[in-house]
Amino acid sequence: SHPKPACHYPPSQWCRSLEIAIECKVQKQCMELGAIKPNQTVPRVALTLYYESLCPDCRRFITKQLFPTWTMLQDIMSLTLVPYGNAKEVLSVNSPFSCQHGEPECRGNMIQACIIHLTGTSLAFQVIYCMESAANVLNAAEPCLQLYAPSVSWVTVDACATGRLGYKLMHGYAVMTRALNPAHTHVPWVTIDGQEYTEETEAKATSSLFRLVCDRYKGVKPPVCTGAPVKLSRSGCLAE
Incomplete structure (x- = not known):
């Protein structure tokens, strides 16, 4: 039911790198899985x-x-x-x-x-x-x-x-x-x-x-550098 991201990679590779995740518009999901790291070919x-x-x-x-x-x-x-x-x-x-x-x-x-x-x-x-x-x-x-x-x-x-x-x-x-x-x-x-x-x-x-x-840093900036928004849970601790 969800539209397919406009990218050229199969789903199995969407979280392989930060660059691919961004292109396939699944960066948030991959970050939540802890599955992506900055491109290791770019010097730190x-x-x-x-x-x-x-x-x-x-x-x-x-x-x-x-x-x-x-x-x-x-x-x-x-x-x-x-x-x-x-x-x-x-x-x-x-x-x-x-x-x-x-x-x-x-x-x-x-x-x-x-x-x-x-x-x-x-x-x-x-x-x-x-x-x-x-x-x-x-x-x-x-x-x-x-x-x-x-x-x-x-x-x-x-x-x-x-x-x-x-x-x-x-x-x-x-x-x-x-x-x-x-x-x-x-x-x-x-x-x-x-x-x-x-x-x-x-x-x-x-x-x-x-x-x-x-x-x-010469590679794709990690979300913490770009200020990418992160949606937090709003359940909170409810008052009695």
Whole structure:
């Protein structure tokens, strides 16, 4: 009884991709089934964040801009986290690194580097967001890990953060940070799609990162970018 959508694909393929669903006018139905994803042949928007764990501006950017954007747009963006910031490699018996906000920040950076290494960026970012949104970043590390990555023991993370592996990971981030061109002058420092940092890009990233990622994506925009209307149930909770 329903009219056939004006498209050139059989019904079995209507939900194969977002592009086909849009053409066949079944986008809403396919989205409800969770059956469509953005075209994987289109490159994701690649965002790299250079930051440090106790920097107030970094914490604000991660919790207010980056994490909400990543939560909604992770299908069309890739994320690289570089927890080093304004640290420096030094010749010291106690620690090979000196951090802007002292030794606690060096430990925070190291913990987050180890979590990224042990869990992968997607899972690690949830732990890091949990840490950065807490009143005390370091005290939150273990409970945040248990909440979002319970398969990874705190003992393993702590051993990494106090051992040779942690130092190796941080050295790698130091090399990445020093290779920035132009050199970073502050954090958070954001680059998009491997391109050079620009003040214009940073202004857009720090004011409306969500819109920046949507605009930079070359494929068919997901509904959340286009503001496609979603009809919600009106049944509600009736008053007695």
